[in-house]
Amino acid sequence: MTICPLLNKIVTLPLVKIIRFLFNCVLLKSPLAILIIVVASFSSSAETFEAGQVFRDCPVCPEMVAIPTGKFAMGSNTGKVRERPLTPISIKKFIAIGKYELTFDEWDVCYKMLGCSTKPEDRGWGRGRRPVININYKDIKEYLVWITKKTQNIYRLPSEAEWEYSNRAGTNTEYWWGNNMVLGSANCRNCGTPWSGINTSPVGQFRPNYWGLYDTHGNVFEIVSDCWTPNHNNARNDGAPVIIKNCNSRVIKGGAWYYLPKVARSASRARNDDRVFSYVVGVRIAREIK
Numbered sequence: 001m002t003i004c005p006l007l008n009k010i011v012t013l014p015l016v017k018i019i020r021f022l023f024n025c026v027l028l029k030s031p032l033a034i035l036i037i038v039v040a041s042f043s044s045s046a047e048t049f050e051a052g053q054v055f056r057d058c059p060v061c062p063e064m065v066a067i068p069t070g071k072f073a074m075g076s077n078t079g080k081v082r083e084r085p086l087t088p089i090s091i092k093k094f095i096a097i098g099k100y101e102l103t104f105d106e107w108d109v110c111y112k113m114l115g116c117s118t119k120p121e122d123r124g125w126g127r128g129r130r131p132v133i134n135i136n137y138k139d140i141k142e143y144l145v146w147i148t149k150k151t152q153n154i155y156r157l158p159s160e161a162e163w164e165y166s167n168r169a170g171t172n173t174e175y176w177w178g179n180n181m182v183l184g185s186a187n188c189r190n191c192g193t194p195w196s197g198i199n200t201s202p203v204g205q206f207r208p209n210y211w212g213l214y215d216t217h218g219n220v221f222e223i224v225s226d227c228w229t230p231n232h233n234n235a236r237n238d239g240a241p242v243i244i245k246n247c248n249s250r251v252i253k254g255g256a257w258y259y260l261p262k263v264a265r266s267a268s269r270a271r272n273d274d275r276v277f278s279y280v281v282g283v284r285i286a287r288e289i290k
Ligand SMILES: [Ca+2]
Pocket: 101, 215, 216, 217, 218, 219, 220, 221, 222, 254, 255
């Protein structure tokens, strides 16, 4: 045991270190060697990311950020009724979430490769690194099916809990930086940016949150996988989405360029019909980690 490290540490080690440990163990004919080989073989099919690590699965895929597991409180006991009650959540599964809102560039690849049937309008604001807008729930499903097939990794919408947890990044204030809007920190109405109340900004123009995510507050609303419910009474404590019968509208989070800062608060939530697309709603996708 002094030569071969503890097994539970091995599964989190980079492959190079695992090989080095195996080499040492085999050379010394340790009885643990065979067992370690079994464990290492098992772990070789899993992915290891550092919390906060940024990666992308292909050159045209969105950049993703590995999110740490942990606990937080979703919603608010002092905000609107729809944000209540403050609900304890434990995020136990590692996931990655988009570093930015999904962009037109990223969407248009899916359209060109026939994975997405819709080429959404940009209202003349420009495409490129601006967040994709004018997409509805069905359109987003097409993108997720396409990128999942392309990368052989499971991409999906984040749940409301996963979204709010990632946005809060360990904070429990109204915004990830504090309790008040700081001018120039997010694209929302009266928020002091060149785009505020006018249109979307290219993604990544403002400071990222503590886990490296941009534009969670403002720019465009982001659709999550939870069906719309009028409060958090049915929220689950494990971070899984709330799914109800006859679900035809989803929760959207984070506010948008058109709306006042209070709509961009971490706890704030709004409703979007699955058939509706608009110039204030986009998406930030999530990816499961094996
Ligand atoms: Ca946003």
